Amino acid sequence: MRPSSSPSDALFAALTARGPVAEQVDGRAWLRAMLDVEAALARATAAAGLIPDSAARTLAQACADEAAYDLTELGHEAGLGGNPVIPLVRAIERRAGADGAHVHHGATSQDVLDTALVLVARRALAALLDDLHATVAVAARLAAEHRDTVVAGRTLLQHAAPTTFGLKAAGWGAGLHGAADRAAAIRLPVQLGGAAGTLSAYSGRGREVVRLLAAELQLEVPTLPWHALRLPIADLAGGLGTTAGIVGKVALDVILLAQTEVGEVMEGGHGRGGSSAMPHKRNPVAAIQARAAARRAPGLVATLFACMDHEHERAAGAWHAEWLPLVDLLSSTGTAVAWLRESLESLVVDPLRMRRNLDAVGADLVAEPLAEELRPALGRERAHELLAAATARARAERRSLGDVLLDDEEVARVLPRDRLDVLLATGHRTGEAGELVDAALAALTSPGGIG
Amino acid sequence: MRPSSSPSDALFAALTARGPVAEQVDGRAWLRAMLDVEAALARATAAAGLIPDSAARTLAQACADEAAYDLTELGHEAGLGGNPVIPLVRAIERRAGADGAHVHHGATSQDVLDTALVLVARRALAALLDDLHATVAVAARLAAEHRDTVVAGRTLLQHAAPTTFGLKAAGWGAGLHGAADRAAAIRLPVQLGGAAGTLSAYSGRGREVVRLLAAELQLEVPTLPWHALRLPIADLAGGLGTTAGIVGKVALDVILLAQTEVGEVMEGGHGRGGSSAMPHKRNPVAAIQARAAARRAPGLVATLFACMDHEHERAAGAWHAEWLPLVDLLSSTGTAVAWLRESLESLVVDPLRMRRNLDAVGADLVAEPLAEELRPALGRERAHELLAAATARARAERRSLGDVLLDDEEVARVLPRDRLDVLLATGHRTGEAGELVDAALAALTSPGGIG
Amino acid sequence: MRPSSSPSDALFAALTARGPVAEQVDGRAWLRAMLDVEAALARATAAAGLIPDSAARTLAQACADEAAYDLTELGHEAGLGGNPVIPLVRAIERRAGADGAHVHHGATSQDVLDTALVLVARRALAALLDDLHATVAVAARLAAEHRDTVVAGRTLLQHAAPTTFGLKAAGWGAGLHGAADRAAAIRLPVQLGGAAGTLSAYSGRGREVVRLLAAELQLEVPTLPWHALRLPIADLAGGLGTTAGIVGKVALDVILLAQTEVGEVMEGGHGRGGSSAMPHKRNPVAAIQARAAARRAPGLVATLFACMDHEHERAAGAWHAEWLPLVDLLSSTGTAVAWLRESLESLVVDPLRMRRNLDAVGADLVAEPLAEELRPALGRERAHELLAAATARARAERRSLGDVLLDDEEVARVLPRDRLDVLLATGHRTGEAGELVDAALAALTSPGGIG
């Protein structure tokens, strides 16, 4: 059986496995992590006096040379025992000569694969967080630069009251920052339990070995072995799903702002965004790919949560089912962040167009402050009715709302003319958008996100 | 259009909406929460000097009498504007007379519905955590009582090295405790932003109103309004998915231990577990329902993560899509915990059967320590081969593994007879199971779970 | 334990449980279906000579009066045995007096609940299909009316080559029609197997009873009992997921076309679409709710597929886990269709705005035919480069693309001036859009959809 090269290998990888996370979850990265675990286990068992120090040194050396192990061969043999640890242990043993018998002391395959998975996750998360923080920084720069750039607020994809592009970008930054906080808080414990999770092969020094192993690998010490209690997997699923979800939101905002009819932002990357049929097009390719990658996450998250039902001391399938979805989730989320970073870094913002889009809708936007002003005198319902009717009339007669209201007798009765003038002249009321941007920028330099 | 009574109303509710969470997420609970938000908003805007104190008092009073509001009527009108806040605000206004115009000051529907959702979630989580902690306590009791009750360790649903039922139960407790920790850590912020999230209607005192509102409702103060940044929803999805996942694992263990051929535990509830066709059956009904409820969670979690892509300042569908899945996720998880608690509280453990099941497999279980003993002399591969062959021969000849090994010349060469006798006589080696139980029991009284 | 009233009961039902499907899946509908199954089973077993004809008549009568059964009480008792069939059978027995002993002859609870589920699904699907076909008819009307209404084609949310609104609407109709075809093709078999699926209580006439029961209920006869082989559930999941998916696509198109900056369609429903804060807004409420409902489907579909792993002859949880997701999926999909129908029925199309949006982008759209024309002479790459540069220059200099090209020497060399004039004057080339509309309209009157 030849190992399949999945399509991500070549044709699609630049799109679907982008950024620094991809290489932290590939076959080499897993091999590296498994070797690191076996080396650390050798040192830990030696430190606990269970195997000779010299054996630990030999084994650590045998594990150091990743290139000496043949991924394809290991993979082939994995097909026989059900996981790649069995052949790897044999291979280390062969390389370690007389000391080989001390490899994998007291451990079971799942101990090594689970701890390797945690190492892979930690390295992938580190790469992801670098990219994520860089993306937060771009969002923060946009927020600062456009603190007072007025833009239409859009609710249900309709113009609502105005806001600022700075507040929009600050929200992006705060959301991404909050996601980074959550991803950074994921607890990554070592897994070691032996055949049935009782540490039975360590002559009573098993808990000590666990602590030593955790110290070697700089991982957490769990209260109990978690081979069948998958909280660490759930934590990864939740943290990555959250990150992908926020990336998807930001990417969608970019895509919507870049629409031909809106045109308020554009991706400025060189040589990208063309079309095979339409040379005039300028597609927000990076945001689109970010969104595509983000949309692959929730299904993978569901698979990981659904596979938490590990039977007894080792699952008959649920464990094996975790590997690919977890790798894909790390990779998809990493890809989403990488593309979003490219998108935001290249983003060309058009404040003039923002203003023009607002003006095209015009005085309609004074409707909200007007409603508040009219409410005490007319009651909520009548105030709404009056303004809805005036808005409809303004549309029908192609006049501004202000014009129509200046003619309205009911309005005249309850609102002094000079007050109405002030309201109509107010321009774009963006409330505390500026202060909110300031607060967000301050928060982005400390942990916590948007709450 | 008459409101549909969903099947959970009556026929299925005792199965699928069980325990104390269900009534924290029903229509009345939502109404209560929305009224609480409007009352708190009135007080907060009054405290900020934006509306008269007397108006706040009248409004709070108008919000206090939940029974005065007609759920069916509100629901019907919700069909027109797209959410139930619009008609509720009108209803409060009518009840508050002249002060009615001050209701909902500066807020938009989503502010009220999101904050109400957070209140609903907090109350539901409180009920869930009570049940969860009670379930942890039962698991802890089982762990303590059976600290040294030997039971087969089972990996891939095959007998592996032995463990103790105490360690099994400690694992259940630790897993549930870890889930409770995560659920308890979910941050629940207030949402207030006004029409487009800029707090534009508060004359510059919006951030103060947000703080006051949060204080009134004992919720967190977010850095920014999160109307379109759904980290709080993601946190709930992740935390609840984790809880359901662990419950599903424990329930499955119970179901598997209760199998006719295993028979190591039985649910002891009275009047339950019968069959319409088979009077002799004793089904672990509570664990089965717990598992069923838990299996509904991952799909709902995926929906919530997939709906994080809220457009601009309010989503055109993704927001509205959250309500039912979140309610169902709270309800399903609550139901799963409630059933699991019933299952564990009624659990009858049969240590004798555990021992008999172990003995039926017999000396096979010494294979693991034997392998370790033979490895230095024979090498890993040969030691495995030898034992696998001896095991097969023992099966074929219906002899014990010990018998076969005592006859083996290769074993005789490398292992002194007296050492072999010791190994074969060792009985069930459960390693540090007891100490792990002790450690887990200590940890269950403090936050942290299994790592 | 009081049955919970889920939030859909009142506050949210008009939004989330809309249209004719909701009442086909509520508690009453399930009770009706279970009674229908028991009555049909009585008639079938009588026809097979297994129970007296008179008993069948009495039982059928006892099952006819749905109002005589107390949903709440049945629901409460369902909590004891694990499903509502057990107490229902007892209740029928009590009502049938001496003939009561013949009720439920040879059946197990799952037989009745599964067959009832199929009946519920059939009735819900019938209601759904009515609504779906009506929605197809509206789409077809829009396609016919706007067969030649030119509108911007939009790829990646950027203007591409033009198309017609008729073709857009024809696509909506074809998609919905294809979904209806798939939903209508779902096979709905009766389930009857007895305690372990062997029909053991029917004295060798079990397969005859199955056929008679299927005939009574107008359901299909399965090859084998499917109590643990959930193809019918998978078929429902797939068919409903497909329908919701297409509805979501159409609803999203409507929402995007209704954006303030696009404004090409508007929902015209009366009294709907207002905002609690912004009286001037006109939200496409129905399309938004359709989309929200559609987005709840994929997670439910995943739950149903994930729960196909029924153990042996009856699942320990996976069966019980199906009920709510299936009901919710029927209800969500029905709600999505109902809202989409309302949206399309009220849709106000603005051909003038469509034309204006096209013109705003202007001669850019001739880029595609120009590229084709230039390609043979310049090669694909150079043709693209040239047009991309010309487009950029036109934007920068605020000139039309035509202007820029008329000045271009390279173009002049390979494209005769009169040919260029023709191309620039062509206006909006919509290819075979009209003929495709005609073909689709023809196909919409026959089964098959878009392939």
Place this chain on the structure above:
Amino acid sequence: MRPSSSPSDALFAALTARGPVAEQVDGRAWLRAMLDVEAALARATAAAGLIPDSAARTLAQACADEAAYDLTELGHEAGLGGNPVIPLVRAIERRAGADGAHVHHGATSQDVLDTALVLVARRALAALLDDLHATVAVAARLAAEHRDTVVAGRTLLQHAAPTTFGLKAAGWGAGLHGAADRAAAIRLPVQLGGAAGTLSAYSGRGREVVRLLAAELQLEVPTLPWHALRLPIADLAGGLGTTAGIVGKVALDVILLAQTEVGEVMEGGHGRGGSSAMPHKRNPVAAIQARAAARRAPGLVATLFACMDHEHERAAGAWHAEWLPLVDLLSSTGTAVAWLRESLESLVVDPLRMRRNLDAVGADLVAEPLAEELRPALGRERAHELLAAATARARAERRSLGDVLLDDEEVARVLPRDRLDVLLATGHRTGEAGELVDAALAALTSPGGIG
């Protein structure tokens, strides 16, 4: 950016990308399919008189030599335009010299990628169906061989009435056969629409080109282009999800039957199923991997359904999000089938153990026929009570149920002693299991499945 080698490449592929499907969905397979589409398009456009016949021949030749294209380079360039078609078209053009300008005539990237996806799916489905039919054949053989082998029926994982292993295997076969039918019925249409789906570049002969292209590739002709109407994707998702679901059920049954305490089946594969720590273990590795692969499907299915919301004429992300999940779903389902086939082909069935497991539970199993016999005289409720009490007493006193009942006065009153003797002596009543097996075996040779 170097293309990542995903972990499936080597370490895990023998486990997670097994069987003949994997190589039908890898990078080479996609390249082959895209080249096939471009070649067929050249022939179709030539046949329609739109490009010279000689150009079509040159282009077909340029597309024939798959090895001439560099996957890694194409993949790298795909990162710029957003999909791999753009650089592939350029590469073909370069190879075709003067005729190169006629490549990709009138098509857009999505036309080629969607049609290639359909080709990839068809080839993968063909491989999958071969494996699936072979698996059905094994199940049929097991059903025939064990038509009358009695085994415990198990409901809720408790012994229920007996059934036969033949009927169990027939159910497996029927379920797999039904899934194969559904997979085989998936309609696979060609996609061709040009820039905006109007076939605008074909001078009115576009629909003819579509028909010719479909004929070239032996795909269906759709009513309309489906670039944004994803019914074909939904059909694949549903059909594959169904297949994976049934495979998961069968694999789980095998795993449960192979449990140490049950021991009714064993996988007999050579050199497989060992443990790194426990040489005596014999794990059902193939069934476990089948189940693991099957559990990855539902989340992928959900992603595909959730991504049906393609905006307007081409989706801004939802399209790109389909590629990997679809490939993974094909691969996972193929892997699940391949492993299940290996499991069933190697299955060692132990009828003696089946009988022994039944006997261990003993006369309890006559409870069902006894209940039916007692019901007319005692009423359902009393009959159940009596038997439940007798069962409990038998357990407590370690007597058989028969013994207890022979002493019971109430039974004596309503059931003649000789009738009771007959019932107790009946042995294992398996109803119409044999006839159902016969019917299923007949059906397995024709399309239809279990209904």
